[in-house]
Amino acid sequence: MSSILVVALNQRGQSNPQTWELLGAGRALADASKQPLLAVLIGATAQQAQELVERGADRVLWTGHPTLQNFVNELYAQIVLETAQKEKPSHILLPSNVMGRSLAGRLAVKLEAGLATDVSRLDGGHAERNHYNGNLKAAVEFSSPIRVLTLQPMAFAPALRHSGRSGKIEELSFSPASTRAEFVSFQAEEAGEIDLGAAEGIVTGGRGVGGADGFKLLREFAHTLGAALGATRAAVDSGWIPYRHQVGLTGRTVSPKLYIACGASGQIQHMAGMSGSANIVAINTDAGCPMMQQATIAVVGDLFQLIPSIITEIKKRKGAL
């Protein structure tokens, strides 16, 4: 019997919230095609496997093998391949992050499968995704029995947890093959910051932020909102903030619920990375710039005067609520 296979990837032992979105999308596909929803959970614990069942998986195959604490493409791919060869899934769902994109290429070739990345909608036989940097949508169709899909973060509703929901949980016996890639070490960066790809809200600064000091104000604003901190290429190239915050053509592509662009005029290369945001707030002195034209809410004014007032106002309301 065929199935839908969700690849649930922990990051350094922690579950990744995008897994709930994969389970939400997978459950919908499984129900529509009357197939079971299977999840393979890597680098995890039995408790985490139970949560996957409670969020809609009919069967969870998991492993907590010590070699899987950090991501090694070849080892992770071995587990998913062994599972897929046995279970013959029609769809393999992965997150659109570095791990997901690394695995997707290897899986697609080894399973002779069609591949689509950053899928934002699944509709019958089609997978919808953006190309040309968000300027066009593409409906992708497949001629292979297996499809490998990475799902764009925030595009699918996360599966809710129903405690008491039951399903099968099996621990995989995994004997790692010898690999020619070896994990050496990990260095965490900027502890306590929210990753752009997983954020429901993003506060981004552009040229108008003026310098590294301006980004201190933006960081405080992001912190007040529980949002991630983004930046335009101009701000990154000026050395005001590290590259990992860059949104746009040569940085990350994001699609949060709320994107607040501060002092960012909306250069085409920046818009390419954020035009999929559900709501855009622009704060800028130039009411005519492209970002202000595109914005859901455009606030005309000086960000250095406005942002402290907005932070105070939000804190006031939170206190009042």
Added chain:
Amino acid sequence: MGLNIVVCVKNTPSTLSVEVDSSTGQVKTEGLLFAINPLDEYAVEEAVRIKERVPGSTVTVLTLGSEADQAVLREALSRGCDSAVLLTGPELLGGDTYATSQALAAAIRKLSGQKPVHLALFGKNTNDGNSGVVAGQTAAWLDWPCVISVKKIESIDESAALVWRMMEDGIDKIKLQLPAAIGTIKEINEPRLPSLRGKMAAKKAAITKWTAADLGFKPESKARIARSSPPPHRPAGQRLEGGTPEELARRLVDALLERKLLS
């Protein structure tokens, strides 16, 4: 000694505002200006830097495209690559990443038959397809290890490389035994511009051309774009203007609460 490096590049539209033929649902690329995919410039630069670090190394630039796409190979040659291969012909053009990576892998295998290839370098993704999976797929065809999102090659010789991979939560260091494939990101270097001498040499360079017959098979796609369409139009927004910063802040927070964008 030295490393034999292959860098894979693509000629892509240099404008992002492309149109769709409404009758076929396919992207209209005729008449557009093409150039080297911006993120491939970093892969080319990194290949040339490794050549400069490890004496005796060579860099071959490889692309799949039409006769006109040779321009991207000459661009890479002018930036310091030594030789160029164009994969072309109707049986190779227009494939998905599965077919394209299969052709690239076959070409790398063919080059390895002449002298062993140690490393294949790729840009993060193309600015037309945006998939970012061709490095991984090409490596899979070759049974090579692959690391993408690489921001630094700390050390490299003919047998191994130590690379820094940018993850969402920090930096992984990975040791790779060669041959291997590496997908780069923008942070890895700052590409230099072509030199005048490089441009002159590139103009005269001979380009090797291989078709499906030379590779010995016809790659088959597993996915196709049934149709493309513009994204939904964003409705006109709300403008908040005038008054003190405090008043504007209050109106903004009201608007965000009304839209359930604040918790």
